[in-house]
Amino acid sequence: MAGIFSFKCSSCDKIHEGSPSFGFNAPDPYLDQSEDVKEQGKLTEDLCFYTDEDGTHYFVRAVMEISIDGVSEPFTWGVWSSLSKSSYDRYVETYDNPDLKDCFFGYLSNYLPYYKNTYALKLEVQPQENNQRPQLVPHESEHQLVIDFKNGINISRAQEIAEKCMHS
Numbered sequence: 001m002a003g004i005f006s007f008k009c010s011s012c013d014k015i016h017e018g019s020p021s022f023g024f025n026a027p028d029p030y031l032d033q034s035e036d037v038k039e040q041g042k043l044t045e046d047l048c049f050y051t052d053e054d055g056t057h058y059f060v061r062a063v064m065e066i067s068i069d070g071v072s073e074p075f076t077w078g079v080w081s082s083l084s085k086s087s088y089d090r091y092v093e094t095y096d097n098p099d100l101k102d103c104f105f106g107y108l109s110n111y112l113p114y115y116k117n118t119y120a121l122k123l124e125v126q127p128q129e130n131n132q133r134p135q136l137v138p139h140e141s142e143h144q145l146v147i148d149f150k151n152g153i154n155i156s157r158a159q160e161i162a163e164k165c166m167h168s
């Protein structure tokens, strides 16, 4: 039977309960921009763009779910994906009423803790019903995050990743 994830933390000694969920408030490259560029761009809970010398860069907030063996709720990463302008426009236009057949190509736009360089992993952004954030499906790769997405992780790995996220 699938259960609830909980563990005694080796870092703070407390019991942490519930499947871990860690989010990023912005795509990492946005945070590197000057105040001017940030002000002229846009950052909400779900959308982001900014313009630099290379042009305008578009991003959406999404989720990547990694199943944990024997646990009902997945390990959830709230991360950003880049999108092309046309995909971003389509995403914004259909935001309140997404077409579930849509699927947008993007690049992962955050450096996740625990994993080595997750930035710019290729993926698909899949809109969801009921105002849920879109789901990310990474392209086939030897990257550990992609392998974990495909195969899921065991409880001790989930604990290791969660501790790293919470306490570093």
Ligand SMILES: [Zn+2]
Pocket: 009, 010, 011, 012, 013, 014, 016, 163, 166, 167
């Ligand atoms: Zn802890």
